[in-house]
Amino acid sequence: xxxxxxxxDKTRSRMDGSKIKAALSLMNERGSGDGAGYAAYGIYPDxxxxxxxxxxxxxxxxxxxxxxEILHYWGTVVHQEEIPTxxxxxxxxxxxxxxxxxxxxxxxxxxxxxxxxDIIKHIVMEVNSSIDGALVFSSGKNMGVFKxxxxxxxxxNFYRIEDYEGYIWLAHNRYxxxxxxxxxxxxxxxxxxxSVVHNGEITSYGTNQRYVEGYGYKCTLLTDTEVxxxxxxxxxxxHELHTETxxxxxxPPFWDEIDRMPPAKEGLYRTIRMTYGSALMNGPFAIxxxxxxxxxxxxxxxxxxxxxxGENGDxxxxxxxxxxxxxxxPEVKNIRTPRAGEPIIGRFNA
Amino acid sequence: xxxxxxxxxxxxxxxxxxxMDCGRCIENCSYGTFRRDGDKILIQSRKCTACLRCVSMCxxxxxxxxxxxxxxxxxxxWTRDAREDIIKQARSGKIxxxxxxxxxxxxxxxxxxxxxxxxxxxxxxxxxxxxxELRTYIGKKPSKLEFKKTEAGDVELATKLxxxxxxxxxxxxxxxxxxxxxxxxxxxxxxxxxxxxxxxxTGEGGLHxxxxxxxGNMIVQxxxxxxxxxxxxxxxxxxxxxKIGQGAxxxxxxxxxxxKVSAEVSRTRMIxxxxxxxxxxxxxxxxxxxxLVQLVRSLKEATEWKKPVFVKIAxxxxxxxxxxxxxxxxxxxxxxxxxxxxxxxxxxxxxxxVGIPIEGAIASVDQKLREQGTRNEVSIIAxxxxxxxxxxxxxxxxxxxxxYIGTAALISMGCRVCGNCYRGLCPWGIATQRQDLVDRxxxxxxxxxxxxxxxxxxxxxxxxxxxxxxxxxxSMRGNRDRLRGYMLDEGILEVLDVKNAGA
Numbered sequence: 001x002x003x004x005x006x007x008x009d010k011t012r013s014r015m016d017g018s019k020i021k022a023a024l025s026l027m028n029e030r031g032s033g034d035g036a037g038y039a040a041y042g043i044y045p046d047x048x049x050x051x052x053x054x055x056x057x058x059x060x061x062x063x064x065x066x067x068x069e070i071l072h073y074w075g076t077v078v079h080q081e082e083i084p085t086x087x088x089x090x091x092x093x094x095x096x097x098x099x100x101x102x103x104x105x106x107x108x109x110x111x112x113x114x115x116x117x118d119i120i121k122h123i124v125m126e127v128n129s130s131i132d133g134a135l136v137f138s139s140g141k142n143m144g145v146f147k148x149x150x151x152x153x154x155x156x157n158f159y160r161i162e163d164y165e166g167y168i169w170l171a172h173n174r175y176x177x178x179x180x181x182x183x184x185x186x187x188x189x190x191x192x193x194x195s196v197v198h199n200g201e202i203t204s205y206g207t208n209q210r211y212v213e214g215y216g217y218k219c220t221l222l223t224d225t226e227v228x229x230x231x232x233x234x235x236x237x238x239h240e241l242h243t244e245t246x247x248x249x250x251x252p253p254f255w256d257e258i259d260r261m262p263p264a265k266e267g268l269y270r271t272i273r274m275t276y277g278s279a280l281m282n283g284p285f286a287i288x289x290x291x292x293x294x295x296x297x298x299x300x301x302x303x304x305x306x307x308x309x310g311e312n313g314d315x316x317x318x319x320x321x322x323x324x325x326x327x328x329x330p331e332v333k334n335i336r337t338p339r340a341g342e343p344i345i346g347r348f349n350a
Numbered sequence: 351x352x353x354x355x356x357x358x359x360x361x362x363x364x365x366x367x368x369x370m371d372c373g374r375c376i377e378n379c380s381y382g383t384f385r386r387d388g389d390k391i392l393i394q395s396r397k398c399t400a401c402l403r404c405v406s407m408c409x410x411x412x413x414x415x416x417x418x419x420x421x422x423x424x425x426x427x428w429t430r431d432a433r434e435d436i437i438k439q440a441r442s443g444k445i446x447x448x449x450x451x452x453x454x455x456x457x458x459x460x461x462x463x464x465x466x467x468x469x470x471x472x473x474x475x476x477x478x479x480x481x482x483e484l485r486t487y488i489g490k491k492p493s494k495l496e497f498k499k500t501e502a503g504d505v506e507l508a509t510k511l512x513x514x515x516x517x518x519x520x521x522x523x524x525x526x527x528x529x530x531x532x533x534x535x536x537x538x539x540x541x542x543x544x545x546x547x548x549x550x551x552t553g554e555g556g557l558h559x560x561x562x563x564x565x566g567n568m569i570v571q572x573x574x575x576x577x578x579x580x581x582x583x584x585x586x587x588x589x590x591x592x593k594i595g596q597g598a599x600x601x602x603x604x605x606x607x608x609x610k611v612s613a614e615v616s617r618t619r620m621i622x623x624x625x626x627x628x629x630x631x632x633x634x635x636x637x638x639x640x641x642l643v644q645l646v647r648s649l650k651e652a653t654e655w656k657k658p659v660f661v662k663i664a665x666x667x668x669x670x671x672x673x674x675x676x677x678x679x680x681x682x683x684x685x686x687x688x689x690x691x692x693x694x695x696x697x698x699x700x701x702x703x704v705g706i707p708i709e710g711a712i713a714s715v716d717q718k719l720r721e722q723g724t725r726n727e728v729s730i731i732a733x734x735x736x737x738x739x740x741x742x743x744x745x746x747x748x749x750x751x752x753x754y755i756g757t758a759a760l761i762s763m764g765c766r767v768c769g770n771c772y773r774g775l776c777p778w779g780i781a782t783q784r785q786d787l788v789d790r791x792x793x794x795x796x797x798x799x800x801x802x803x804x805x806x807x808x809x810x811x812x813x814x815x816x817x818x819x820x821x822x823x824x825s826m827r828g829n830r831d832r833l834r835g836y837m838l839d840e841g842i843l844e845v846l847d848v849k850n851a852g853a
């Protein structure tokens with residue numbers, strides 16, 4: 001099941017996390033108390049040019065030393081601190097959330113590592129696949145993911161989510177099915193600027209996983225959603241495709257529809273499907289993906305999971321349920337349910 | 351010292367109470383098992399091949415057949431086959447020939463792989479109510495898309511696609527040559543390929559003019575004997591396939607006996623009437639991978655880069671590295687023929703002992719191509735002993751784009767897998783050039799049966815995919831997460847990259 005929310009303020013005005021918490025908690029029917037999480041963009045203006053690496057440490061000894069060995073090899077830690085947390089009766093602390101504000105060395109770029117972001121991707125894959133007791137769960141600039149096992153209110157209060165102000169928020173209320181309820185398995189999933197909240201189960205996971213692993217991504221989080229973040233990073237960042245094109249690769253129209261398109265359009269859609277067949281996501285899902293450019297929500301090709309959209313001026317809301325949107329903004333307008341596979345895109349005003 | 355005769359393989363008997371003495375068994379048996387003596391039908395069991403033509407045609411079900419009516423002293427090592435092969439070779443001093451696919455007793459890996467289905471957490475999809483997409487493109491795909499800005503400022507696609515074959519179902523019919531099989535068998539399959547929106551291979555026997563109406567669904571083959579090859583032939587095909595090797599007999603060539611080279615076969619193959627058609631073991635212009643690259647390019651040049659070129663290899667130990675080399679050429683697809691692949695005739699020792707099963711070959715080729723970032727450069731067509739839609743689904747889940755069927759198509763036309771194809775006396779009109787036998791196979795009827803088979807497997811594949819919550823074949827391809835191994839050892843599971851049942 002699971003409940004999801006995505007909100008963007010297109011003017012980049014920042015809002016605190018209190019309404020998101022209230023909205024997510026409204027959808028507790030969709031969760032099981034085994035995981036919840038929030039992603040917020042625009043929260044670290046003082047370190048806007050650093051990559052904010054959020055890490056779960058099992059203990060502060062060996063895993064932390066090992067992570068820092070890798071970080072010091074690739075760049076400079078500008079600042080680090082424990083992420084402030086506040087004990088909640090309903091939430092059992094199993095990790096210590098930590099954050100590094102990190103800048104890669106320019107001169108480490110070269111060969112297979114073509115950019116700063118490749119360095120960050122490499123560090124995340126390296127830590128998550130090889131260091132026991134450390135997990136990088138957020139690695140973008142001026143953004144951060146806050147998640148744990150528990151109910152949405154408890155997770156929000158644990159991190160005091162209302163203390164953060166962002167212009168994009170994603171939130172997720174989890175009912176784990178095909179993977180264990182652990183902190184790393186809670187949503188949002190993140191790599192670099194990409195964050196994903198997902199309701200559903202990706203039946204094409206094996207195909208998608210084999211595809212991204214061919215490009216150096218390592219699926220280590222025991223859950224299917226992780227692969228969506230990597231698909232967006234591969235197609236959106238590395239292949240430089242527009243968001244609309246990425247969505248058309250991940251949830252393409254049926255061949256029958258493509259066959260009926262005018263020739264130029266038919267050629268485009270056929271080429272997308274033929275090129276990115278292994279990236280096609282099957283099975284029931286509703287997804288919202290955020291980046292520093294905006295948010296995009298879409299469902300599977302036959303819409304086996306709910307997705308509702310609402311607008312109010314410069315605000316765009318995407319959620320599993322209309323009621324959750326109304327909690328954030330009782331004045332919301334243009335409530336509608338998008339068609340299967342239709343991308344709902346919210347970008348910042350120019 | 352005389353070796354005497356080996357015991358007959360089969361014993362045929364007629365229930366004389368049931369028999370109405372119609373003589374159809376005599377007419378139908380091209381091996382001469384039955385003959386009339388006055389008012390009695392006599393049986394010579396030693397001539398029987400268990401093709402079951404007589405059994406199928408007997409209006410009274412009066413004929414019965416038993417295998418191995420005479421027992422040897424049982425022995426676990428000195429099996430019947432082992433002893434009889436030695437007796438035959440002691441007598442002849444020659445290589446033992448055998449037909450059809452691998453007959454050794456090794457377990458099938460496919461049978462120990464299990465498919466998945468949805469329950470509760472994700473809904474299965476009903477193919478009767480929802481679209482189910484099996485369309486498959488065979489050929490090179492770009493690894494990423496490029497866009498460019500036009501002068502008007504619009505963004506348009508810069509990536510150009512290579513020619514691909516469009517299949518409505520991932521089942522193709524593999525290469526069996528005219529000569530090895532009859533014109534009516536070819537016609538049946540060609541009509542079926544056209545009707546079901548798929549393709550069939552010509553084999554190394556040229557393209558008979560009666561098949562020209564179906565040339566849009568034919569893949570023309572260029573093998574080491576180059577029989578039937580000229581530029582007209584290349585241009586007629588929808589795609590061209592270079593045959594390097596074959597799963598039933600990796601590393602050796604082919605031999606069509608002169609008896610099968612009739613006037614039509616001679617014209618189509620462009621060889622003298624009645625002469626043996628011998629395909630050498632290697633292509634005499636391919637002694638390394640770069641020679642293959644040149645042949646691929648030459649064929650493309652000859653056809654103005656309009657047709658996909660496939661390369662077919664037998665699944666041998668190093669198949670992944672060989673396929674990776676082929677992916678670096680201009681080839682558009684690699685066909686892997688597993689060790690259970692069929693043949694008209696192969697030395698028995700090759701058929702049963704050389705090469706590896708297709709399951710491991712698909713897994714290792716797909717893995718290697720992905721590691722090298724060349725998986726989009728070539729499609730993978732898997733073949734060799736595909737018996738049903740489960741083998742098909744499992745092949746695709748392991749990483750194949752499509753499969754070739756061979757023996758299954760023959761069985762759908764009547765073949766009973768007796769394995770005597772090389773004798774040219776096929777009573778079903780399939781593996782023969784004798785006109786009275788060929789006439790037994792009606793191309794219309796044959797086409798209906800072959801296309802029924804393809805339809806049936808396609809339907810079953812749709813149901814299997816729907817049950818797994820997948821509505822597009824792309825999401826089945828390489829989806830090893832939806833396979834589990836049962837009673838497979840750890841080593842094989844590692845090669846297949848498949849988890850154990852329950853894991």
